[in-house]
Amino acid sequence: MVKTSPGRPVDVNKDRDILAAGRALLFQRGPQAVTMEAVARTAGVAKPTLYRRYANRDELLAAVALNESESMAGRFSMTPGNIDDLRQALVDFGCDLTRFLLSREHIRFIHALGASTGLPRESRESIFRHGPLATRDRLAEWLGKAADAGLLRCPHPAASAEKFLGMLMGLDLVRTLYHVPMPRDVEALNAHVQTTVDDFLALHRRA
Amino acid sequence: MVKTSPGRPVDVNKDRDILAAGRALLFQRGPQAVTMEAVARTAGVAKPTLYRRYANRDELLAAVALNESESMAGRFSMTPGNIDDLRQALVDFGCDLTRFLLSREHIRFIHALGASTGLPRESRESIFRHGPLATRDRLAEWLGKAADAGLLRCPHPAASAEKFLGMLMGLDLVRTLYHVPMPRDVEALNAHVQTTVDDFLALHRRA
DNA sequence: TTATTTGTGAACGGAAGCGTATCGTATTCG
DNA sequence: CGAATACGATACGCTTCCGTTCACAAATAA
Numbered sequence: 081m082v083k084t085s086p087g088r089p090v091d092v093n094k095d096r097d098i099l100a101a102g103r104a105l106l107f108q109r110g111p112q113a114v115t116m117e118a119v120a121r122t123a124g125v126a127k128p129t130l131y132r133r134y135a136n137r138d139e140l141l142a143a144v145a146l147n148e149s150e151s152m153a154g155r156f157s158m159t160p161g162n163i164d165d166l167r168q169a170l171v172d173f174g175c176d177l178t179r180f181l182l183s184r185e186h187i188r189f190i191h192a193l194g195a196s197t198g199l200p201r202e203s204r205e206s207i208f209r210h211g212p213l214a215t216r217d218r219l220a221e222w223l224g225k226a227a228d229a230g231l232l233r234c235p236h237p238a239a240s241a242e243k244f245l246g247m248l249m250g251l252d253l254v255r256t257l258y259h260v261p262m263p264r265d266v267e268a269l270n271a272h273v274q275t276t277v278d279d280f281l282a283l284h285r286r287a
Numbered sequence: 288m289v290k291t292s293p294g295r296p297v298d299v300n301k302d303r304d305i306l307a308a309g310r311a312l313l314f315q316r317g318p319q320a321v322t323m324e325a326v327a328r329t330a331g332v333a334k335p336t337l338y339r340r341y342a343n344r345d346e347l348l349a350a351v352a353l354n355e356s357e358s359m360a361g362r363f364s365m366t367p368g369n370i371d372d373l374r375q376a377l378v379d380f381g382c383d384l385t386r387f388l389l390s391r392e393h394i395r396f397i398h399a400l401g402a403s404t405g406l407p408r409e410s411r412e413s414i415f416r417h418g419p420l421a422t423r424d425r426l427a428e429w430l431g432k433a434a435d436a437g438l439l440r441c442p443h444p445a446a447s448a449e450k451f452l453g454m455l456m457g458l459d460l461v462r463t464l465y466h467v468p469m470p471r472d473v474e475a476l477n478a479h480v481q482t483t484v485d486d487f488l489a490l491h492r493r494a
Numbered sequence: 495t496t497a498t499t500t501g502t503g504a505a506c507g508g509a510a511g512c513g514t515a516t517c518g519t520a521t522t523c524g
Numbered sequence: 525c526g527a528a529t530a531c532g533a534t535a536c537g538c539t540t541c542c543g544t545t546c547a548c549a550a551a552t553a554a
Binding site: 112193207208212246247248249251255258276 | 319397400408411412414415419420423446449450452453454455456457458460461462464465466467479482483486489490
């Protein structure tokens, strides 16, 4: 383990600035705007400094997208609350999730993601697994526990979880893709979540 | 009304070739590959011929995307079949729809759509209304008729239609966005559609 | 201090694309 | 035929970006 090495140490602030500049460019002007020159300009950093950290543009873009996806995945990985009040937990979970799905941040992320063709396949898969799929699996695990506790009937937790998410989203993701503004206000959204939860519970009532 | 004008007439084949070349480039190598030079090369056309038709690159790209969206919207606007066999009609509809959603063509279209930044807002909205929304509304209308016929209970056809589409899609659209291959084969897909229809009908059974 | 490493600024060659211009040729109308 | 228009091929100037190189300043360990 090497604690120190001779010479000027790497400036960690630069790393932060570079990723922040890449993030700003990616979200505000799309992935094609994330060029080495633009990032260097925005971050207030010389180009060789960029190339010392990333071999080429693709690596830089992948780093930016991956870095952003982690914070995004963290916010996306929600878990329903206590199992005691089944319905309320699902409603809370659904409200949190839809609020996130319709947030400006998530929408911009979806658009940036769709537009970033240079992102390697592994990165996309990683984002998907740590984001949406992780949320589905946590929900499935939660449903399994509820079923074990005899609170509902759920022989296929993963399928049920995905069904719930699908009912919750409806065409909202499609609307996001087409840049069509959501026609729902907060109250309508809450009502939508409640009826969705009721439908879901009706489908999983114990025999 | 001017029927003819002196001079050599415009070659309509060129228009077709240009759009075909743009489509091929857009689908096979992404929107950033749709450059004036590449389209000219692929279409076997000189650059000035392109500029005589489209003022700049954005107009060309928008024309390509819009042209493609029309055929896409046509295929997306499906309607469930006869009302007599409610379940079978929904199953057929669901199978058609999911098969389309998972088709290479639709997946590439989604990717191209997400990546085309030059497409004006009105075009996107138009595509959405004539595509996904039209499908939802036709399904809703069909559900309303079925309810009128006393075959099921459906007080909010539009909401029910969107719920059905959501249950059907699940996270598949998300998978498409993240370029994660679909983990379902044909049989699993049919089974999924059947259970989805059963769930949906269970939620709308008459009291 | 000295050696070593990081960062800066500027410049370079190369590639690619945009939009325009030129010139010669092809096609059609009056 | 002659005028008008469309097309092809090519080239040009311009811009942007990539990835690299150079000399020099800054920071730190030994």
